[in-house]
Amino acid sequence: MRTLHERAIEEINSGRPAVGARRLRDALRLGEATPSQTARMLGTLAAAEVARGNTGRALELLDDAEQVVSADDRHLLLSQRALVLLMTGRLDDALALFDDTIQRLRRTDQRAALARVLLNRGMLHQIAGRVRLALADLDLCARIGGSLGPDDGMPRTVAKAVHGRGQCRVLTGDIPGALRDFDIAAEVYAAQGQGMLAVLAGDRARALLAAGLPSEAATELDTFLRQVPELRMGHEHAEAELTMARAKLAAGDPSEARRWAARARLHFRRRRNDTWAGVAELAVLRADFTAGRGTVRVARAASRLAGRLRSLGLRNDADEAALLSARAHTACGRADLARAELAGRDRPGAPLATRLLRRLALAELGAAEGDQRRTFAEARTGLELLREHRARFGSLDLQTGTTSLGGELARVGLAAALDNGRPEVVYRWLERSRAQAFRFPPVRTPADEQTVDAVAELRAAAREVRTAELRGSHDLDALRRARQIEREIRAKGWRTDGSGERHAEVGFAEVKAELADAGSAMVVFLTHGDRLLAQVIGDRQADLLGLGDPGTVFEAIARLRSDLDAACGRSLPATIERVIHTSIRRQLAIVTDHVLTPLLAVVGDRDLVLVPTGALSAMPWSLLDALRGRPVTVTPSPSAWVAAKRAVRPTGPVLLVSGPNLEHSSDEVHRLARIYPDSTVLDGADATVANTLHAVNRSGLAHFASHGHHEQENVLFSRLDLVDGPLMAHDVHQLAAVPDHVVLSSCDIGQAVVRTGDEILGFTAALLYSGSRTVVSSVARVDDHAAVDVMTSYHHALTRGVPPGKALADATEAEWLMPFVCHGWGG
The missing domain is CATH 1.20.5 (Single alpha-helices involved in coiled-coils or other helix-helix interfaces)
Structure with a gap:
């Protein structure tokens, strides 16, 4: 009988409650159990039924167990009843029973039982947002469990405590630490609790969502949701649906978010879990507010919900509901009601999301009341909190992820700056709202x-x-x-910690001085609502210009790149070629009319430094007739450009690399070798990844003539083809040093994925993040035959001391369809 009970516990703890319940019912039907054994099995069966969603049946089983439990075992029944109450959302009642049970167990030598109850109470504190208390219980659980042998089933209990610690780290914003804890737990689960791996996927998703990676969070949740039917984890299923709703909302899809939240609410209600149903209701209201549906209704409903969640012990969720109510009241023009909801301050230990949401609500209220000082102060404070949060990340992938709240804070601050109109104020908020990952020094973690x-x-x-x-x-x-x-x-x-260091933001006066020194004008593009704008900064003036429709411009750029790819390096029938070339000219004319013409009257004939937004990052500027022969440099932000301009790096040897399966690549590098007699040439069988990585570390200038591939879905693995495989953006991030100047004579390797806040990822971006000052690359396919002459001309100019931007402009002037762009510093 004891063996059957132990096997049932094993199944439940491994994430298979349905199997465990079946074993327990089989054992009870045998009728051979003592009253004490019967009480224990009924208590365990109650836990299994809760996990399957049968909470009413679970409470009935506990009542039956009360009739036969012995005084010595009463603490076990109390613990099981507390767990059922926890899973049904009755947190205060559950806490009272857990406290009682722990006091009883402290007077016994049942240390394994004490560890398990501490684990459950820690989970309760974590759900209620009491992170400090949760960590205290989880740490004590792990210490007790670690002092006991594996025969007591403690490895899995300790793993669950570490798992819970990771959940707490998510609340405190320590995403790398949380993911490391999840990894530790996963090792034990893989051997002793396969079902728990699916639960872990849901917690990883919440961590990634907190880091600003909603699509990656959704992928993790898909893994869990595919396994739910066989695992029959009712509560975890509903919780995963709720997290999916949050992921969809963060990804900008409020309709899908509402659908997932409504499903979660329904499942929680079926489980008679009013507490979690209230949390799901909050997600429904957030989706409605984001979509602009029933704002007055949302304001009132969120206010009522805040009171209900607070009474249920969910302080963090209650705060979020009150802040949502405040935002909705502000949107309806009811500032007095919004202020009432915003009374008080952040609680000590409040999650980052709650603190950001409060700053956003206060900034929006300030904007509604015309109080720019308050709007700026609250938005600035929120963005500073977010920067501190991102400084904890060593992964560029996480550093470039921006929470949806961060994007909204930047939007509110920038809108107020545009209303203010002062050039230095607009500049400052543009700098705060884009390419923030360039402010963090790269973290290079030695690969294990x-x-x-x-x-x-x-x-x-x-x-x-x-x-x-x-x-x-x-x-x-x-x-x-x-x-x-x-x-x-x-x-x-994602598990890598950041250094916590940040580069200082470059001020408006400094940018103007550096532009004057370079003889250039800077154009910072931005979208605001349905408008494309540009701040033009010169040595003496700064103008804010209204440009064309962003949708029209971005669509033209997408069509232009498609046409360039179709025309590149192919022998096409004359009719088709004419159609493609006509389309190319049409798209260039659209960009000229909507973007360039308004700018030219202001910038005159000066060299240009462009800070793009969105699809403008993929624009081949040299193809525009008015810019042909003019030096144009593209940079992620004004601060990044100034940092590159000021950087002084010793010159190093030249590296020339020829990739395979490219007809003219060998000819290209050997032509360049005549320009650089002392260069290192890697061609044919010598052009391996290992040889290239060894040589590139020591080079001052590196030129790659090889096929390039931009991976839109997984940009860290955008790559250059070498003879034994790809050299990837991931490899670049691992380098101790990168060349000051890199030329990528490769197809479309200049493209980037542009995340919220104009954070960029891709091969070219990897080089810029890692320290390369200048990267010349293409944003579309390149005719490799024509590229040979262009690149030869380019390098000849460099050896004469011509700056990169000017050298590229001269080299491509005679070639109509050369989509090369000078990124970073153009001299």
Whole structure:
């Protein structure tokens, strides 16, 4: 009988409550149990029924157990009843029973039982937002469990305590630490609790959502939701649906967010869990507010919900509901009601999301009342909190993720700056709202053995994929394997802590002085509502210009790049070629009319430094007739440009690399070798990844003539083809040093994924983040035959001391369809 009970507990603790319940019912039907055994099994069966969503049946089983429990075992029944109450959302009642149970257990030698109850009480404190108390219980649980042997089932209990500690770290904003804790727990779950791995996927999703990566969070949740039917985890299923709602809302899809939140609310109600149903109701109201549906109704409902959640012990959720009510009242023009909801201050230990939301609500109220000083102060404070949060990340992937609240804070501050109109104020808020990841020094974590092996396996898989492509076929198995390895490598990087350091923001006067020194004008593009704007900064003036419709401009750029790819390096029928060239001219005319013409009257004939937004990052500026032959440099932000201009780096040797399967690449590098007689040339069998990484570390200028591939869905693995596999953006981030100047004579490797806040990711971006001052690359496919002459001309000019921006403008002037762009510092 004891063996059957132990097997049932094993199944439940492994995340298989349905199997555990079946074993317990079989054991009870045998009728061979003592009263004490019967009480224990009924208590365990109650826990299994709660996990399956049968809370009413669970309470009935506990009542039955009360009839037969012995005095010595009463603490076990109290603990089980507390757990049922916790799972049904009755937090105060559950806490009272947990406290009683722990006091009883402290007077006994049942240390394993004490550890398990501490684990459950820690989970309760974490749900209620009492992080300090939760961590105290979880740490004590882990210490007790670690002092006991594996025969007591403690490894899994300790793993759950570490898992809970990770959940608490998410609330405090320590995402790398949380993910490391989840990894530790996963190792134990893999051996002793497979079902818990699915639960862990839901918690990883919440961590990634807190880091500003909603699509990655949704991918983790998909993993969990696919396993729910067989695991039959009713509460966890509903919780995952609720997290999916939050992910959809963060991704800008309020309709889908509402659908997922409504499903979660329904499932919680079916489980008679009014507490969690209230949390799901809050997600429904947030989605409605974001979509602009029933704002007055949302304001009133959120205010009522705040009171209900507070009475249920959910302080963080109650605060969020009150802040939502305040925002809705502000949107309806009811400032007095908004102020009432905003009374008080942040609670000590309040989650970052709550603190950001309060700053946003106060900033919006200030804007509604015309109080710019207050709007600026609250938005600035919120963005500073967010920067401190992001400084904890060592992964560029996380640093470039921006929470939806961060985006809204920047939007409110920038809107107030535009209303203010003073050039230095507009500049300051533009700097605060874009490319913040460039403010953090790169963190290069030495790769462990597992990562090194994974990267080697990825190169082999990618080589198989590429070989199949060159044969005109697809190796789907190799492609799936490569994608899986990419996800694993990327996730490994998320665990890296940041240094906490930040580069200072460059002031408006400093930018103007540096522009005067360079003889350039800077154009900072931005979208505001349905308008495309540009701040033009010169040595003496700064103008804010209204440009064309952003949708029209961005669509024209997308069509232009598609046309360039279609026209590149192909022998097309004359009729088709004329159609494509006509379309190219049409798209260029649209960009000229909507963007360039308004600017030219202000910038005159000065060299240009462009700070793009959105799809403008993919614009081949040199193709515009009015800019042909004019030096144009593209930079992520004014501060990034000034930092690159001021950087002084010693000159180093020249590296020339030729990739495979490119007809003219070898000719290109050998032509350049005649310009640089002392250069290192890697061609043919010598152009391996290892040789290249060894040489590039020591180089001052590196030129790559190879196929390039921009990976839109997984930009850290955008790559250059070398003879034994790809050199990836991931490899660049691991380098101790990068060349000051890099030329990528490669197809579309100048593209970037642009995240919220104009944070960029891609191969070119990887070089800029890692310290390269100048990167010349293409934003569309390149005709490699024509590129040979262009690149030869470019490097000849460099050796004569011509700055990169001017050298590229001269080299491409005679070639109509050369979409090369000078990124970073153009001299």
